Amino acid sequence: MNSKYPAYTWLCFLLMSLFLVLTPLCAALTGEIIFVHPISTKEIWISNVEGTNAQKLFQKTLTDIRRIQDKLSVQEKGDYVLLIGPGIDEHKVIQNNDIVFRGNSIDLHLFNRKHKFRNPKNLTLGAFKMILDADISQNGDVVFLANKEIYHIPQAQLTKASPERVLLFTLDDTTRYIGYVEWSPNGRHIAFSSSGGLFILDVATHNTFRITEQEAYNPMFSPNGKKIAFSTYVKKPDAGALATKAIAVVPVQPDANIEIVHIQENYSFDVDFWSPDGKYIGFSSQPNVEINNIEIFQSRGNFIIPATGGVPEPILLSMNNIVHSLDFVTDSAYAIDPEDSLVTTWGQLKKK
Secondary structure: OOOOOOHHHHHHHHHHHHHHHHOOOOOOOOOEEEEEOOOOOOOEEEEEOOOOOOEEOOOOOOOOOOOOOOOEEEOOOOOEEEEEEEOOOOEEEEEOOEEEEEEOOEEEEEEEOOOOOOOOEEOOOOOOOOEEEEEEOOOOOEEEEEOOEEEEEOHHHOOOOOOOOEEEEEOOOOOOEEEEEEEOOOOOEEEEEEOOEEEEEEOOOOOEEEEEOOOOEEEEEOOOOOEEEEEEEEEOHHHOOOOEEEEEEEEOOOOOOOEEEEOOOOEEEEEEEEOOOOOEEEEEEEEOOOOOOHHHHHOOEEEEEEOOOOOOEEEOHHHOOOOOOEEEEOOOOOOOOOOOOOOOOOOOOOOO
16 A cells, blocks of 8 residues: 555554553643644643643734743733743844844733733833743733843833833853743742852842752742752763753752752753642653654653652643643642741742
8 A cells, every 4th residue: 555654654643642542641730731832833822731622822923932932921810921032123222322232132922811812012122132031920020031130020010001120130240141030939039040050039139049059940939939840951962972951859948959850861851830739840851862662752742740759641642742831820729838938828830
């Protein structure tokens, strides 16, 4: 029988079918996931954890959102969805009568779930050549990292034509930054990462302290604010071998010891969110080797894992591809921590 498909294509279909049938899903995690579609990258979708009812969320989209920094942030128990994407074409930034930047900007775009047919609001209006990361708190405050500066847009500014931003912190000129920012659940602290490690910034006092010297990618606060999960290299590409990126958890304390909760040789993992009860961590997994057996095939995609470590379970299976930019949302409420804790209210769950 003649076929236009090569044999390996049919094998992939067979492996996927077996994967969908034989792999159990975690019934303990319920809620919704909002994400940039992995193939239709101009569209924002919403789905249950399994991905069985996935559908387009907003009718209005950006021209192209493939350049975002693997981070989409959803306001917990709110209406806003924050996204980094292409901004104003051929924009000029003028300082002291000199043009310091000319070209396409990268901007913050704010979608409103109550108005799915409206265009998103541009919050930064071409002011930056590059925005590395951004996050929105439960209260609707926005924080973002541009160049080596961390900015805050208060919630009251979001509806204004030209939202004002406040400079919170500037990284040292000698610091080679990684580029992630993350609100704590109580909205009073920000986690940020650089080549110097993972830090906590107090929004009111601007004081900082370092949690760990380990390079931290995609840091995500636990729902009670006492821990942060992140991905980190345990073997870098320039070490003469394929890269290995693990998932680590660290308490929110100065110079704390990290715990590696998931690692696999020649794989890269990126943390996406915590479950609302703090029992699971969501992540994406990408092998750094050619997919040539069922074990590697099953290890590529989106998963959840117990926060203390364990066997990963797949999510968003219907996407048939890795979803790199997503956020988990739920309407469930959980008990808050005592007031002497770093964080006293439960807020958003993260990912990016």
